[in-house]
Structure formats: C-alpha cells, structure tokens
Amino acid sequence: MRSVKNLAIILLLLFLVAAFTAAGSSPLATQDAQVGPYRLLLSFYSLPRVGQQLNMTIQSKIPGQQVQFSQVVLNPAPGTDANTVRVSINPDADNPAVYDVYVTPPVRGPWLLHLTIKGSTGSVTGNIPISVAGPPVIPTWLGWLIGLLPLPLLIAFIWLQVNWRKARREQVKQEALQKPSL
Amino acid sequence: MFFASTNLTPALAASRDVSQLEADRRESRLRLSVAIIMLLGVFELIFGMAWDGQWHAAVGRDRFLTPPHVMMYSAVAIEGLLCLGMVLAETLRYRRGVPGVNDQTTSKVLGIFHAPLGFIVTGIGMFLILLSAPLDNYWHTLYGIDVTVWAPFHIMALLSGLIAFLGIVYLFGSEATRARQRNANKEAERVAPGRWRNTLVDFLLIVSLAVLLPIALVTALDDVQFFQLGPIQFAIYPLVATLSAFVLVASVRATGRIGAATLTALIFTLIRLGLNYSIMPAVAILAQQEQLFYRASAPHDVVFVSVYPAFLIVGGLLVDGVYLLLTRLRSNRSWQTTAAAMLAGALVGLSIALLETPWKGDIDAVSFTSVWLASVPLAMLVGVCWGWLADRFAISVRLLDR
Numbered sequence: 001m002r003s004v005k006n007l008a009i010i011l012l013l014l015f016l017v018a019a020f021t022a023a024g025s026s027p028l029a030t031q032d033a034q035v036g037p038y039r040l041l042l043s044f045y046s047l048p049r050v051g052q053q054l055n056m057t058i059q060s061k062i063p064g065q066q067v068q069f070s071q072v073v074l075n076p077a078p079g080t081d082a083n084t085v086r087v088s089i090n091p092d093a094d095n096p097a098v099y100d101v102y103v104t105p106p107v108r109g110p111w112l113l114h115l116t117i118k119g120s121t122g123s124v125t126g127n128i129p130i131s132v133a134g135p136p137v138i139p140t141w142l143g144w145l146i147g148l149l150p151l152p153l154l155i156a157f158i159w160l161q162v163n164w165r166k167a168r169r170e171q172v173k174q175e176a177l178q179k180p181s182l
Numbered sequence: 183m184f185f186a187s188t189n190l191t192p193a194l195a196a197s198r199d200v201s202q203l204e205a206d207r208r209e210s211r212l213r214l215s216v217a218i219i220m221l222l223g224v225f226e227l228i229f230g231m232a233w234d235g236q237w238h239a240a241v242g243r244d245r246f247l248t249p250p251h252v253m254m255y256s257a258v259a260i261e262g263l264l265c266l267g268m269v270l271a272e273t274l275r276y277r278r279g280v281p282g283v284n285d286q287t288t289s290k291v292l293g294i295f296h297a298p299l300g301f302i303v304t305g306i307g308m309f310l311i312l313l314s315a316p317l318d319n320y321w322h323t324l325y326g327i328d329v330t331v332w333a334p335f336h337i338m339a340l341l342s343g344l345i346a347f348l349g350i351v352y353l354f355g356s357e358a359t360r361a362r363q364r365n366a367n368k369e370a371e372r373v374a375p376g377r378w379r380n381t382l383v384d385f386l387l388i389v390s391l392a393v394l395l396p397i398a399l400v401t402a403l404d405d406v407q408f409f410q411l412g413p414i415q416f417a418i419y420p421l422v423a424t425l426s427a428f429v430l431v432a433s434v435r436a437t438g439r440i441g442a443a444t445l446t447a448l449i450f451t452l453i454r455l456g457l458n459y460s461i462m463p464a465v466a467i468l469a470q471q472e473q474l475f476y477r478a479s480a481p482h483d484v485v486f487v488s489v490y491p492a493f494l495i496v497g498g499l500l501v502d503g504v505y506l507l508l509t510r511l512r513s514n515r516s517w518q519t520t521a522a523a524m525l526a527g528a529l530v531g532l533s534i535a536l537l538e539t540p541w542k543g544d545i546d547a548v549s550f551t552s553v554w555l556a557s558v559p560l561a562m563l564v565g566v567c568w569g570w571l572a573d574r575f576a577i578s579v580r581l582l583d584r
C-alpha cells in the first residue's frame with residue numbers, strides 16, 4: 001500500500017517537472033532585427049539580465065532561408081563601461097536553421113550582439129542591439145551611507161580605546177603606588 | 183605580590199606562580215601561532231588586492247570570481263573563520279576556567295564572549311570586507327568595470343580592511359605587553375628573561391604595523407589630484423601619503439625600540455618591491471591562460487605601487503633620529519615624548535612632500551614647482567596630526583594585555 005502511495009507521489013512530481021519544463025520551451029520574448037539584407041528573429045528563453053546567463057535562439061525570419069552565424073561576440077554599446085564578452089553559439093540539435101546562443105552580460109545597459117551572417121545573398125557583419133536589465137538602482141547617497149558604515153564603527157572603537165586607555169593608565173598608576181607596600 | 187594577596191605558604195605560592203606563568207606562556211603561544219597565520223593571510227590579501235587593481239586596469243573586470251578576487255576573498259574567509267574559531271574557543275576556555283584565560287587576559291564583548299581584543303576586531307573587519315563584496319559586485323554591474331577606488335563599496339572594503347589590520351596590530355601589541363610583563367616578573371624573581379621572545383613579538387608587531395600602509399595608501403589612487411585653497415593649489419597625494427607618519431611613529435612608540443621606524447620602512451619597501459616585480463607577471467600568466475586580451479588603456483606600471491612611497495626609509499630614519507635625540511637628552515616626560523612624536527610626524531610629512539611626486543603627471547614645470555612648494559607645509563601639518571595620533575595609539579597598544 002505504501003509503495004503504491006510513493007509511486008503516485010513520484011509520478012505526480014514527474015508530471016509537475018514535465019509541465020514546468022514544457023512551459024519553459026516557449027520564448028519569454030522575441031525581437032526582430034535587420035542585419036544587412038537579412039531579417040532575423042531573436043527568441044529569448046531567459047531575459048537579458050546582468051550576471052545571469054542569457055539563453056536565446058537566433059534564426060532567419062524568412063521561412064526556408066538558410067543562414068549561418070559566426071564570429072559572434074557581445075560588445076558594450078557606447079555608454080556601457082565593460083569589456084567584450086565571448087558568446088557561445090551553436091546550431092540547434094533539432095533544427096540546424098536555428099542557432100542557440102548563450103552569453104552572460106556582466107554590466108547593465110545597452111550592448112551590441114556583433115555577428116557575421118552568411119546566406120544566399122552573401123556575407124555581412126553587423127550589430128543587433130540588446131538591452132541588459134540590472135538590479136534595482138539605489139541612490140548614490142544611500143550607497144555612500146552603507147559604504148561608510150565601518151567608519152562610525154572605527155570611530156566608536158577609537159573612542160572606547162581612549163576611555164579604556166585612561167582607565168588602564170589610572171589602574172597602572174594605582175598598582176605602582178601600591179607596590180612598595182606589598 | 184601573589185603571596186601578599188593570598189594566605190598561602192611561600193612554597194605553595196611560588197609553585198602557583200610558576201604554574202600561572204606556564205599557563206600564561208602556553209596561552210601566548212596559542213595566540214601568537216594563530217596571529218602569525220593571520221599575518222601571512224594579510225600578505226595574501228595585500229597581494230590579491232594589488233593583483234585585482236592591476237587586473238581591473240589591464241584586462242578588465244569580466245566577472246566576480248576573477249583569480250585575484252578568489253585569492254583575496256579566500257584570505258578574508260580563512261582569517262574570518264580563524265577569528266571566529268578563536269573567539270568561540272577562548273570563550274569556552276574562559277567559561278571552563280582554563281588557566282591563563284581569565285578576565286586579565288581576555289576582553290569581554292556583548293556580555294557573552296571573552297577573547298583577546300585583536301581577534302574580535304579583526305573578525306569584525308573581515309566580516310565587513312565579506313559584506314562589501316556582493317555590494318561592490320552590485321555597484322560594478324550598475325556602473326561598469328572602471329569604477330574608481332573612491333566608490334562606496336571600495337571604501338567600505340578599505341575601511342573594513344583597516345579595522346581588520348588594526349586588530350592584528352592589537353594582537354601582537356597585547357602579546358608584546360604580556361611578554362614584557364612576564365619578563366618583568368622573571369626579573370623580579372631573578373630568573374633569566376626570554377629576551378628573544380620579546381624581540382620576535384616586537385618584530386611581528388612592526389610587521390603588522392607596516393602592512394597597514396599598503397591598504398591605507400590605496401586611497402591615494404584617485405582621478406582628482408589637486409585641490410584649491412584660495413589662490414593656492416595643493417597636491418592631494420602628499421597629504422594622503424603622510425599617513426605613513428602614523429605607522430612610523432607608532433612602530434617606535436609601541437615597541438619602545440629605536441630603529442623600529444627604519445625597520446618598518448624597510449619592510450614596507452620590500453613589500454613594494456615584491457609587488458612591483460610579481461604583479462605584472464601574475465596578470466600576464468593568468469590573462470594568457472584565460473585567453474583574455476589586454477585593454478588599450480592597460481597600464482605599463484603596477485597601479486597600486488605607483489602610490490606607494492619609494493623613499494619611506496628616509497622618513498623612517500628621521501623618526502628614529504628624533505627618538506634617538508630624545509634618548510640622548512634623557513627626557514622622558516609625557517609632553518616631551520608627545521612633542522617628539524609630532525616633530526617626527528612633521529619630518530615624515532616634509533620628506534614625503536619633497537621626495538614623492540607621483541602626482542606630477544604632465545603638468546608644466548612652473549605649476550609643478552608652485553604646487554610642490556605649497557604642499558610642503560601642509561604635509562608637515564598633517565604629519566604633526568598623524569604623529570600625535572600615533573603617540574596616543576601606541577600608548578593604548580603598550581597598555582593592552584588582553
């Protein structure tokens with residue numbers, strides 16, 4: 001009886017996992033892009049967020065058009081203070097016309113997915129703008145308030161030490177006065 | 183003293199004194215061993231910091247767990263855990279009434295913990311550094327990889343580091359005091375005192391003071407190099423670097439040894455040289471292994487070392503000279519030693535303002551001369567303040583025995 005119950009729980013869990021996984025297979029967002037003569041479709045399976053791996057696919061928007069992507073990097077757009085980031089891009093195992101793209105942007109702001117596209121109308125290089133979201137921004141004054149937290153601690157410690165030193169000095173003086181009488 | 187305060191027979195009191203002394207020595211050995219490991223960790227942290235600064239400038243901060251960050255934060259974590267372990271162990275030993283761990287040898291914190299002050303202070307400092315790490319990462323994700331040293335969470339990490347390093351000074355300071363007290367007791371009982379142990383602890387105290395500088399002087403790395411007071415322009419660097427006066431004066435006053443300032447300056451110079459010759463290869467090797475490219479703006483010199491005084495030995499000699507003169511004059515009144523500390527501080531300020539000019543950059547000769555000369559009296563004034571503070575600080579270090 002117990003084993004049947006356990007089996008039922010396992011099956012339920014498997015069903016839930018399958019259900020959630022199935023929900024994750026449709027993109028969270030899509031974006032159209034034009035690079036040279038090629039119209040492209042970007043499907044985001046995770047949204048571009050700083051410090052998180054961006055999982056997306058890229059493909060030609062025109063049905064039946066075969067394109068190849070190469071030399072793909074993520075470059076910071078003007079105004080974004082960062083280095084170029086390497087991008088992992090591979091044809092999808094099930095559909096070679098779709099490319100899986102993985103990249104982790106380290107800084108929020110505008111970025112450019114730089115890539116070379118090779119297809120029936122030749123080879124072109126271009127950029128696709130991608131906006132990377134960051135965590136909620138705190139005001140600079142609040143940043144400084146938190147950043148300077150060790151300072152009052154340091155001052156309090158110094159103040160305590162000054163008081164302790166005065167008391168200790170008195171104690172040492174008293175001990176010195178008492179010594180000859182011992 | 184123990185005999186007078188108790189009703190024991192002389193033989194029993196003497197044996198109790200010996201066992202007390204032995205317990206005290208055992209306790210000191212434990213504290214010193216852990217403190218030495220922590221001092222080694224401080225060197226790891228300093229190297230990691232300098233490496234990190236260079237990594238940022240040369241190849242950029244591409245992620246949180248860069249090799250320098252791993253080095254830095256592993257040192258912080260190890261030191262923090264050591265402090266936590268020591269505080270808990272000492273509290274437990276205090277509660278069990280282990281000989282050598284009592285109210286005279288430990289500080290009470292929050293009414294619960296009993297441990298040497300140094301471990302408590304260093305532990306708090308290391309905890310705050312760890313706390314600043316994710317906040318710093320957050321700031322970088324918002325504002326990019328070239329956030330300057332003067333950013334909120336860099337300053338938080340530097341201040342926390344200073345607290346942690348001060349704790350280590352207190353650790354060696356208290357051990358130096360305890361060693362002096364033991365020797366005084368031995369001399370009173372006409373037993374040969376362990377002078378080598380005193381010398382070793384004083385040396386470690388000097389090293390712990392010298393390592394304050396590499397972390398404190400990083401604050402001199404800033405885009406703003408000058409400030410204006412009325413019609414006169416001053417350089418900021420000499421004012422920051424005059425902080426060295428604090429360390430040099432404190433080393434002589436805390437150890438009571440003339441020559442300590444020069445030794446401190448020498449140790450700092452060795453650290454400076456070590457970093458100068460090791461940081462560039464460290465960046466090059468790891469960048470090559472990770473297939474990272476140098477940025478167009480990659481510096482050709484070690485960024486941190488550029489703000490470390492090159493001629494600190496001159497300052498060290500001047501400080502020792504002042505105290506040597508004081509000894510020759512046989513004046514040991516309180517106000518005279520304080521005045522000597524202030525004079526020594528002023529001289530360090532003078533030597534730094536005259537000899538250290540990393541702020542020079544590409545300003546024209548006339549402007550340089552006017553700024554250079556104007557900065558001298560101000561640096562001396564700041565040196566006087568640091569000298570006075572060092573004198574006060576050293577007195578508390580010399581009095582600390584727990």
